């Protein structure tokens with residue numbers, strides 16, 4: 284069943300058209316990969332779905348409702364959460380307080396004590412249980428990336444938007460990250476997953492979309508998309524080298 288439907292989403296920044304009539308659909312329980320060369324509009328599309336950027340044209344429906352004009356706060360309550368390419372923890376808070384803040388603003392807004400208990404559960408889930416009381420400034424890149432995922436999970440989303448969560452990680456950290464992303468689907472979440480590593484995306488995704496210069500280039504099953512000559516051409520030498 285369709286959970287998210289973007290139809291004709293267009294975003295202009297002054298004279299720059301970052302997205303031109305982009306269509307994208309996510310079904311319940313699906314991991315949808317979103318790839319494309321640098322500057323193709325992936326992060327901009329995520330921001331229009333999360334509500335931090337208003338669209339210039341087009342519509343966004345979530346769980347059967349038109350959310351095109353809803354605030355980011357309303358969308359978070361409705362069940363959409365996101366991570367940022369560069370993690371944005373609250374620097375003066377501990378690791379668990381960072382996650383608890385997410386719980387307090389999530390779908391089932393909760394008090395501080397319940398939020399901290401929930402935060403500990405979420406931190407265990409992402410493998411950061413032993414860092415609950417640490418200062419965020421002491422975390423490694425991989426730990427900060429997983430904290431970013433924990434903050435998004437803490438909102439109890441139906442749809443989680445992951446922007447380059449494996450970027451900069453070594454192969455064993457990336458493998459852990461891929462397991463974590465796969466576990467989100469098992470927990471009933473749907474995922475839109477942006478990553479430069481097209482191989483990682485194609486391994487995890489049920490379906491993939493490719494953007495090029497702000498437009499839909501291809502979508503479908505990962506194996507079919509990777510074989511699509513238009514996709515190979517867009518990546519100048521092959522998508523798996525991207």
Ligand SMILES: Nc1ncnc2c1ncn2[C@@H]1O[C@H](COP(=O)(O)OP(=O)(O)OP(=O)(O)O)[C@@H](O)[C@H]1O
Pocket residue numbers: 296299300301319320321322323324325326327328
């Ligand atoms: N706030 C902004 N103001 C002006 N132009 C912007 C803004 N944000 C994005 N753009 C432009 O929109 C286009 C798409 O950018 P976007 O960051 O969405 O691409 P991307 O596919 O996520 O790129 P990358 O893979 O490098 O992260 C680019 O041409 C970019 O310069």
